Amino acid sequence: MGAYAIDLDEGTFAQDRDTYKNRLKDPRWKVRREEILMRDGYRCVVCGSAEDPEVHHRQYHYIVGASRYRDPWDYADELLITLCRKCHTNGHEHYKVPVVFLDSNNKIL
Ligand SMILES: [Zn+2]
Ligand SMILES: [Zn+2]
Numbered sequence: 488m489g490a491y492a493i494d495l496d497e498g499t500f501a502q503d504r505d506t507y508k509n510r511l512k513d514p515r516w517k518v519r520r521e522e523i524l525m526r527d528g529y530r531c532v533v534c535g536s537a538e539d540p541e542v543h544h545r546q547y548h549y550i551v552g553a554s555r556y557r558d559p560w561d562y563a564d565e566l567l568i569t570l571c572r573k574c575h576t577n578g579h580e581h582y583k584v585p586v587v588f589l590d591s592n593n594k595i596l
Contacts, residue, residue: 507556519560519567527569539572547584552591 510516520542530537545566548557570578588596 507559510559513558513560515558515560519562523564523567524569526564530569531571531574532568533570533574533578536571536573540569541572541575543568543570543575543578544584547586548589548593549586550589550591550593551596557589557593
């Protein structure tokens with residue numbers, strides 16, 4: 488399952504889950520993910536571990552008019568962080584990822 492499934496568990500609406508999951512297989516996500524991992528030196532920003540680095544979304548953006556989540560690669564740098572699998576799993580167990588609702592111009596509602 489890994490990082491994608493963990494991110495998917497939080498904040499996503501059931502009907503959107505399959506689509507979102509497919510978008511995490513998109514090459515654009517692979518590229519974006521790699522950019523973030525590289526920026527963070529492939530180390531967890533919480534504990535510094537280089538073991539199983541994963542990219543975490545600090546918010547999920549739901550585009551209300553389009554009835555879907557923003558593409559996972561289409562988030563600002565500051566909303567994406569590298570976490571090791573342990574901190575990532577732990578974080579999702581303790582905190583809900585906030586969902587921010589956007590209009591069709593990607594403006595916060
Ligand atoms: Zn960590
Ligand atoms: Zn996450």
